Amino acid sequence: MIDALRATADLRSRGGPPLRPRPPERLSGRCLQRRHRRRRPPRPPPLPGHGEQGDRGGCGGADAPEAVVARPRNNRLGVVASVLRLPARAVTGYIGYMDPAPTRGLTLYSRSGVAYRFDPGALCLELLTTGGPGPYRRYEALREPADLAAWAERSRLTPTPVLEISEAEVEDARGLRDALFRVVIAHTRGEPSSPGDLETINHAAARPDLVPAIAPTLERQWAGTPTGTHLLTAVARDAVELLTGPFAHRIRSCAAEDCHLLYVDTSRPGRRRWCSMEHCGNLHKVRALRARHSEEG
Numbered sequence: 001m002i003d004a005l006r007a008t009a010d011l012r013s014r015g016g017p018p019l020r021p022r023p024p025e026r027l028s029g030r031c032l033q034r035r036h037r038r039r040r041p042p043r044p045p046p047l048p049g050h051g052e053q054g055d056r057g058g059c060g061g062a063d064a065p066e067a068v069v070a071r072p073r074n075n076r077l078g079v080v081a082s083v084l085r086l087p088a089r090a091v092t093g094y095i096g097y098m099d100p101a102p103t104r105g106l107t108l109y110s111r112s113g114v115a116y117r118f119d120p121g122a123l124c125l126e127l128l129t130t131g132g133p134g135p136y137r138r139y140e141a142l143r144e145p146a147d148l149a150a151w152a153e154r155s156r157l158t159p160t161p162v163l164e165i166s167e168a169e170v171e172d173a174r175g176l177r178d179a180l181f182r183v184v185i186a187h188t189r190g191e192p193s194s195p196g197d198l199e200t201i202n203h204a205a206a207r208p209d210l211v212p213a214i215a216p217t218l219e220r221q222w223a224g225t226p227t228g229t230h231l232l233t234a235v236a237r238d239a240v241e242l243l244t245g246p247f248a249h250r251i252r253s254c255a256a257e258d259c260h261l262l263y264v265d266t267s268r269p270g271r272r273r274w275c276s277m278e279h280c281g282n283l284h285k286v287r288a289l290r291a292r293h294s295e296e297g
Helices: 002-014 029-036 076-084 123-130 134-139 145-154 167-189 195-205 228-244 277-296
Strands: 106-109 115-118 212-214 220-222 251-253 262-264
Touching: 106 123, 123 145, 123 167, 123 228, 123 262, 145 167, 145 228, 167 195, 167 228, 167 251, 167 262, 195 228
Parallel strands: none
Antiparallel strands: 106 115, 212 220, 251 262
């Protein structure tokens, strides 16, 4: 301190200005943000055949990989495919005409008449909610052509085709559904499927399918006059794609003892246990809570 005073006095005697300490530099908030901003890592190079557009365009033809790279917008199931790096068609249906919106699903009713939403995750599994073989015959919902047309309207097939359905095609629908029901049940149990049931599915898949076309309004429509046979072919081919695709190991039955609804688990962690949290999942929570209270009390 004394040395500093002496230096100041010496400068004054010589006529020079006194030494003053330099004021600290003031930085604005933006400057501080720029100074402390972390450097972003360099972007990885695009996969071969995709260019800079990812899955939004610029594919390189037959050499382009099928895995989804970019996260699609407003497509929950497409996001699942992106996270799991699975082909997009594995969760949207073999022909891509399925509605992947999260609001889609079937409205079912419990024994007490309470409505709940059930999303099987695939078109072919939606058909299994109309009844089944053996003891499930009491839930039969396909009795006439209007019933099959009503199911098509509720399904995830988009847009809903205006169908011409005969009585014979309704009988074919019941046969395909029963065969598919037995094959899926055997698959979830790790048991071999009946050759006759597999032949029924393969025979339906070999018939002419629904053909998409562009309407004058530039919207999708179905070419010609769709029939019940075309509809069943779409269901059968969807079953072939599901049972032989990457989501085959995620086909499950509801964990409730008194529920036999079948679904494909498309959730990210793959831990879905219930047909619907509004129904069986909620009942399980209520029963577990009552059992806990009875043990404590």
